[in-house]
Amino acid sequence: MNLQEVLSVQVKKAVKSIYDVELELVEFQSTRKEFSGDITVVIFPMLRFVKGNPVQIGETIGDYLLKHVNEVKGFNVVKGFLNIEISDQYYIQFFNGIVNKTNYGFVSPKPETKAVIVEYSSPNTNKPLHLGHIRNNLLGYSVAEILKASGTPVYKTQIINDRGIHICKSMLAWQRFGNGETPESTGLKGDKLVGIYYVKFDQEYKKEIETLVAKGYNNEEAKKNAPILLEAQKMLQKWEAGDEDVVALWKTMNSWVYKGFEETYKNLGVDFNSYYYESETYLLGKEFVAEGLKRGVFFKKEDGSVWCDLTDDGLDEKIVLRADGTAVYMTQDIGTAIQRIKDHRDAGGMVYTVGNEQDYHFKVLFLILKKLGFDWAKNLYHLSYGMVDLPSGKMKSREGTVVDADDLIHEMTETARDISEELGKLDGYTETEKEELYRMIGLGALKYYILKVDPKKRILFDPKESIDFQGNTGPFIQYTYARIQSILRKAYFDYLNVLNAEEIKLHEKEKELLKQIQLFPEIIQYAAEEHSPALIANYTYDLVKEFNSFYQNVSILGAETETEKVFRVQLSKTVAIIIKNGFSVLGIQVPERM
Structure with a gap:
């Protein structure tokens, strides 16, 4: 037992012996620097159960501790605070028990301890990692290491956002303006090379919007009808249809990015036990929506879309399947969470390291998983964090103003x-x-x-x-x-x-x-x-x-x-x-x- 636990037992004994009252909790705090003592018992919370003057109560408890507890060598009472002085021998005996222990503070996991999956990084494959990713990686990695040190087995993982319109933007810009250049031909890291073309797409997109506005389109129409965007959308459709050329280019450019990411992770000193890819998980979850529909967890609207009504829980209605039967992000997050627990059968919970702009998303995700009846859903945690700014201001990836x-x-x-x-x-x-x-x-x-x-x-x-x-x-x-x-x-x-x-x-x-x-x-x-x-x-x-x-x-x-x-x-x-x-x-x- 540590000092607080030892004293807690003895203070409860004192109160029981003197006042015939059973205390549930004893409140401690560090002794303030201006007073003598090593640890302080706060008397005020006891006044709900023990009637009397707090100074007198403190004196009485202090006398009891001095007589009955070897570790206590003296005390003083200031208002409602009992400042206790602890003997040198107590501290030296404690120290002798830890001296030369190189793993001091760390706990080995017990056989029955469930593992925790910690997700962090989870980048897009259209740009290199930036300062915001650094905070994400450092937080996720550190929390994983702290959990391990506390005696919890950990799996470190990430989900890579390797599909969607943003990926096609980089691919299309490279096709148009890249002249076949590669990381080897340019001497650039692959993620940086692909990021250059993501910025290039945005530059060309803005030029085309200006051209359309000059022809009489309003700004919103111009944004929707810019030829380069329409072509990127077509490329995405081809990718989803399995077009060989598009998929081959996608694989090539993603491989450049992954190699670049690994170099950054190595330099940053973070690692992972497993990787998940959105291109492989985006169809997961549909079967659980169908199951939830049967059990009344979800309901279907007239247009055929499927929703979860969370209004009784203080949230709103959340779509989990579109009218055309396609998944939304929530669907695949439900499926991916379930898949991870299947893949790591000794895991009993997960930590998601994601920025605070996704706070609501994770409240909904965790609640839906609970409603679907997964026991481990009570052990889900969103490690929500704030953004990182620089003295020069906010960063924007598509404009190329991020800090790499x-x-x-x-x-x-x-x-x-x-x-x-x-x-x-x-x-x-x-x-x-x-x-x-x-x-x-x-x-x-x-x-x-x-x-x-x-x-x-x-x-x-x-x-x-x-x-x-x-x-x-x-x-x-x-x-x-x-x-x-x-x-x-x-x-x-x-x-x-x-x-x-x-x-x-x-x-x-x-x-x-x-x-x-x-x-x-x-x-x-x-x-x-x-x-x-x-x-x-x-x-x-x-x-x-x-x-x-x-x-x-x-x-x-x-x-x-x-x-x-x-x-x-x-x-x-x-x-x-x-x-x-x-x-x-x-x-x-x-x-x-x-």
Whole structure:
């Protein structure tokens, strides 16, 4: 049991013994810095069950704890807050139980634990990945890693949007203006080459609209009748009919894009266990609509279209099949969800990493799956996130004003290079080591800046601000890790043995650091429940701040006694382990030297 659980049991016993009242819950909070104590029991919620003065109640409970709980060495009461002081021995015994554990904070899955499928990335094959995709990938990958660390088996997946009019736009523009060029002939990544033609289509489309407007069409008519759009629509019809030439071109250009995507994923440090393709899933779901129609989950309108009435659930009516019998996005999402559970029989839930503009869609999808009677539907979660903006404004793919993911990764690496060279701390590094360090710092800065923000919030991403060796940034935390590695390299003595708790009297800064260390497993579990990498990121920053305060206030290698020296090195090493573990679930590497 952790400290809160131990104290919760004892506080309940105290209230039962003194007031003959059964408390269901004991509320705790961290003791405020201006008061002495390590943990605080909030008395006010008890006043619903225990009548009396909150200060007096706090004093009475405090006296009971002091007499009956070995861990408690003192207390004070401020208004309705019981501030409890915990003995040094409790913290040292806790520390002796985790010292040298490289997997501290992580839990192995139990055999009965159901797996979770985490979907992220899910790009279109008409353009390269951009800054918005980076947030999606980093969030999805990190949540998957946090779930794994919490003891949940995970499958990472994505669905690739490889069909539709947007794909045909790139294909048609390449046919008209590409002169047969390929990634090999141009030296461009395949996804970038295809993206160029998506932009080219939009440019030509706008020209044709202007021409039609000049001929007397109104703007809406011109948009619908532009020849290049009509041709793209014909191409889509041919693709759906299985036209050999169109399908062959589609396969060729998609293969260019997939190769480009894989390179970006590798550079970004994310991976997947499986891939689904919309071209293979867009017909899924119809059989479940037919089944739902029989069972009264859906109803048919006069025109033959099929709908789900969700008005009793506070939503509206949702179409699941058109009058001509063709599927809508909701149909294929229903089918794909069911197919995934069939493919991963040990899975009992899914996390969808999709922007907040799709909030309503997922409310409807999850509700329909519940109405269809799938038990796992109660374990579906939409990891909804806000958009990413740049100081220069909003991005638009078709106009070519997006921030390309590869370009941003390169820019971050170059910025890390400039700052590192300016600081001049890389003496003795080979060129290869320097390049690896620049990449690690640049990517660490990018990932941390994005992941430290609550997923639901919109982000204004400033590349230069993110690479700062001071403050709540990735490089600051990486630098602290490297500093600890330097301390460990200088410790020319055996610091691996567990120390006798009775021999150690904690410095105030050591105790504060131990309190922070103790929180890590709890933070992992909470971050998994909340699907929030920001909780891990900000916890790690708080830990690093606490360590740096410890580092500045006590001597580690110059400690007065051998016991103090060994203990402080062990403490430093444990902080480094937590930084590494915390950053690993964020997908961030840490350097041994910096």
